[in-house]
Amino acid sequence: MDKTKETKPEVFWDLTPLYTSFADPKLEADKKTLVEFCDHLLAQASALAAADSPVDACNRYLTTYNQALLLLDKLYNYGSLTYAVNTADSAALNLVEVLEGYFPKLSLAEAHFKMWLKELPDFNALLTAKELQAFHFYLNSARQSAAHTLSTAEEELFALLQNTGGNAWSKLQDQTVASLTGHFRGEDLVLSALRAKAYDQDPAVRREAYEAELACYPKMDTVSAACLNAIKGEAITAAAKRGYDSVLDMTLQKSHMDKETLQAMLTAMEESLPAFRKYFRKKAELLGHKNGLPFYDLFAPVGEVSMEYSYEQAKQYVIDNFSQFSPELGEFAAHAFAHDWIDVYPRKGKVSGAFCSEIKSLEESRIMTNFDGSLSDVYTLAHELGHGFHNYCMKGVAPVNSDSPMQLAETASIFCETIVANASLKEASPQEKVVILENDIMSTAQVIVDILSRYYFESELIEKRQNGSLSVDELKAAMIRAQKRTYGDGLDENYLHPYMWMCKPHYYSSNLNFYNFPYAFGELFAKGLYALYAKEGAGFVPKYKELLRSTGSRSTHDVLAIVGMDSHSPEFFRGSLALTIAKIEEWLKLV
Structure with missing residues (x-):
């Protein structure tokens, strides 16, 4: 395709299918209905033990619970999506905070339900009931997690405190990073725009943007450090009080993933590091560096061809190639573009990065990017649309089976x-x-090498946080240690990124920990699936869609078993990594 960059028009997502504004009467009506659902759900949960028919009581509870989740999803998406692209919108923030006030009621009802399942004499009667057949995995998981459920009063208190604890710290971090600007060549740029210059053709631009980026963090680093310490401190407390061995153990159990799977993957990732370091050193040599690659040139373009794309070009390219896999996937992407599901360009007040949010109530998705025209941005667009297609494959699946x-x-x-x-x-x-091979390898290196460094960093952070808060300097030092451990001599140790803990939002969720290794797992699993598709062709597509539809209702090990993969074997992960290692060797020969 023609790779000429064009003038950027504004492209915003359309949230009006949810509500026309914060003054929309439907929004107020839905808030009232949500209150009724929550009260009704709590009453049902409290009365479970006295029910004559456990099957009927369970079915009624799950019906109300799913209805409440759908309505909460609709309201929360409107507030959080509006806030994501304009963190100065006080009405959006207010709605999010109001809705977070309902989380304790849902958590309390869920706690009642789990304890009832745990104490139910004839739990198997639920599993044999026809009307509950679709909820077997959810019911089994809920009963197992009851072992880590606190008393009703403690669960209620914990849920209430989380709104003024972890959730509040998370929002503060969003506001902090969204407000950061760096001075670059006579103008103040938002953080996402500064970081996007890491892909610029001009080496001076890349280095100056890196220096401007690092210079902007100290303005607010103590605030971010406080946020991070508070959020991880809360996670440590929650894991201990709920009887988990560790925060990692809590994460794995909630993720329906076992330690054997994680260890098998980490083993294969660590074994692959020498190949990636060879790539980094060669890239450094091509760019004129003698001591390894400086961090500011990690994403530097290599080659004589300028690979820049307008948004319109990127759209068509994604649609065309999705259609080669299956017409349905191409039509899905075209529909998303045509119906304004995507908020495209960076602007002040918009959070950094990219994400896809499922709107279960509409059976649609909304995608946020900070598109700047690089090949990496085209890949990001495809990546987030992939999330949207996953959501599309779950149409009609109950909310409790969609997580x-x-x-x-x-x-x-x-x-x-x-x-x-x-x-x-x-x-x-x-x-x-x-150029394309290098971009592919560079992207995979982020998901394997950099993600591994983030896993090491978070592991050290949580271990040390048990003895007290970490200072800014301690956080920076831990990040540098993690980067040296994975990148090794591939990077110039004088030009690393000590503030990576501050710009990555994944560390700052009050309910998600270790949101790093899942990216590596997804990378290796997806590439293993793609290898199967290459062998099986169009016959693979129905199996793939069914696999996506089952990800919320089976364990990780069982999902992989659908396509004959063993997640406990490092060989599976080694096989996926071998595809990238082969690309590294091919690229080394070409350059």
């Missing part, structure tokens, strides 16, 4: 990214192939 664990939530996104990356390689000229 995919972190590591499986990345499957479709990385699969779709792989479709676009492999397509671009096939049609590339020799010069373009060097």
Whole structure:
């Protein structure tokens, strides 16, 4: 395709299918209905033990619970999505905070339900009931998690305190990072715009943007450190009080993933590091560096071809190549573009990064990007649309069966990214192939090498946080240690990124911990799936859709078993990594 960059029009997502504004009468009516649902749900949960028919009582509870989740999803998406692209919108923030006030009621009802399941004499009667057949996995998981459920009063208090604790710290971090600007060549740029310059053709621009980025963090680093310490401190307390061995153990159990799977993956990732370091050193050499690659050149373009894209070009390219996998996937992407599901460009007040949010009540998704025209941005667009397709495959699935664990939530996104990356390689000229291969390797290096560094960092952070809060200097030092451990001699140790803990939002969720290794799992699982698709062709597509539909209702090990994969074996992960290692060797020969 023609890779000429065009003038950028504004492209915002359309939230009017939810509500027309914060003054929309439907919004107020739905808030009142949500209160009624929550009160009704709590009453049902409290009366479970006295019910004559456990099956009927369970069915009624799940019906109300799913209805409440759908309505909460609708309201919360409107507030949080509006806030994500304008963190100065006080009405959006107010709605989010009001809705968070309902979480304690839902948590309390859920606690009642879990304890009832735990104490129910004939639990198997629920599993044999026809009307509850679709909820077997959810019911079993809920009963197992009851072992980590506190008393009703404690659960209620914990849920209430979380709104003024972890959730509040998380919002403060969003506001902090969204407000950061760095002075670059006579103008103040938001953080996401500064970081986007890491892909610029001009080496001076890349270095100056890196220096401007690092210079802006000290303005607010003590605030971010306080947020991070508070959020991880809360996680440590929650894990201990609930009887988990550790925060990691809590994360794995909630994710329906076992330690054997995680260890098998980490083993294969660590074994692959020498190959990635070889790539980093060669890239450094090509860019004129003698002591490894400086962090500001990690994303530097390599090759004579300028790979820049307008948004319109990126859209069509994604649609065309998705359609090669299946017409349904291409039609899905075209529908998302045509119906304004995507908020595209960076602007002040908009949070950094990219994400896809499922709107279960509409059976739609909304996607936020900070598109700046790089090949990486095209891959990001495909990645987030992959999340949207995953949501699309779950149409009609009840909310309680739609909650995919972190590591499986990345499957479709990385699969779709792989479709676009492999397509671009096939049609590339020799010069373009060097660029595209390098971008592919660079992207995978982030998901394997950098993600591993983030896993090491969070592991150290949580271990040390048990003895007290970490200072800004301690957090920076821990990040540098983690980067040296994974990147090794591939990077110039004088130019690392000590503030990576501050700019990555994944560390700051009060309910998610270790949101790093799931990306690596998704990468390796998706590429393993793509290899199966390459062998099986169109016959693979129905199996793939069914797999995506099941990610919220099976364990990770069982989901992989659908396509004959063993998650406990490092060999599975080694096989996926071998695909990237082969690309590294091919690229080294070309350059």
